[in-house]
Amino acid sequence: MDEERKYLEIxxxxxxxxxRKGGGPFGAVIVKDGRIISRSENRVIPAGDPTAHAEVLxxxxxxxxxxxxxxxxxxxxxxxxxxPMCLGAIYWARLSGVVYAAGRDDAANxxxxxxxxxxxxxxPPASRSLxxxxxxxxxxxxxxxxxxxxxxxxxx
Numbered sequence: 001m002d003e004e005r006k007y008l009e010i011x012x013x014x015x016x017x018x019x020r021k022g023g024g025p026f027g028a029v030i031v032k033d034g035r036i037i038s039r040s041e042n043r044v045i046p047a048g049d050p051t052a053h054a055e056v057l058x059x060x061x062x063x064x065x066x067x068x069x070x071x072x073x074x075x076x077x078x079x080x081x082x083x084p085m086c087l088g089a090i091y092w093a094r095l096s097g098v099v100y101a102a103g104r105d106d107a108a109n110x111x112x113x114x115x116x117x118x119x120x121x122x123x124p125p126a127s128r129s130l131x132x133x134x135x136x137x138x139x140x141x142x143x144x145x146x147x148x149x150x151x152x153x154x155x156x
Contacts, residue, residue, distance in 0.1 A: 007077035015079040028054040055086035
């Protein structure tokens with residue numbers, strides 16, 4: 001528990017630092033075998049990048065540092081419960097765990113409300129508030145067939 005608090009305190013410090021630099025109030029740290037692999041703060045506004053969440057940036061840094069897309073064995077410590085986008089990145093990265101401080105309600109009370117996204121994810125594409133449409137081209141699944149036949153691929 002003390003170990004978890006130590007890494008959460010670092011993530012929270014990163015979140016406070018992010019605010020001073022014009023970013024959002026979020027920080028993240030990735031740890032493997034008791035060692036910090038990466039750390040990041042929110043850079044959405046400073047970078048002009050809506051995907052520059054602290055968790056995503058920390059995942060990118062950890063993957064580069066470890067030389068792999070598979071971060072199993074790593075734990076992400078976040079100043080706040082990860083949003084739906086970060087949650088997807090966490091699962092794709094195969095992180096072994098997530099520990100967070102503030103919850104989604106705390107974030108919503110500060111103006112970072114993801115409840116609409118959580119709701120939209122559960123809807124069929126045609127029922128979402130943002131128009132989604134699928135257009136078949138005839139060769140739309142060809143890349144997947146090539147992928148399946150590729151013998152030296154690295155699955156993820």
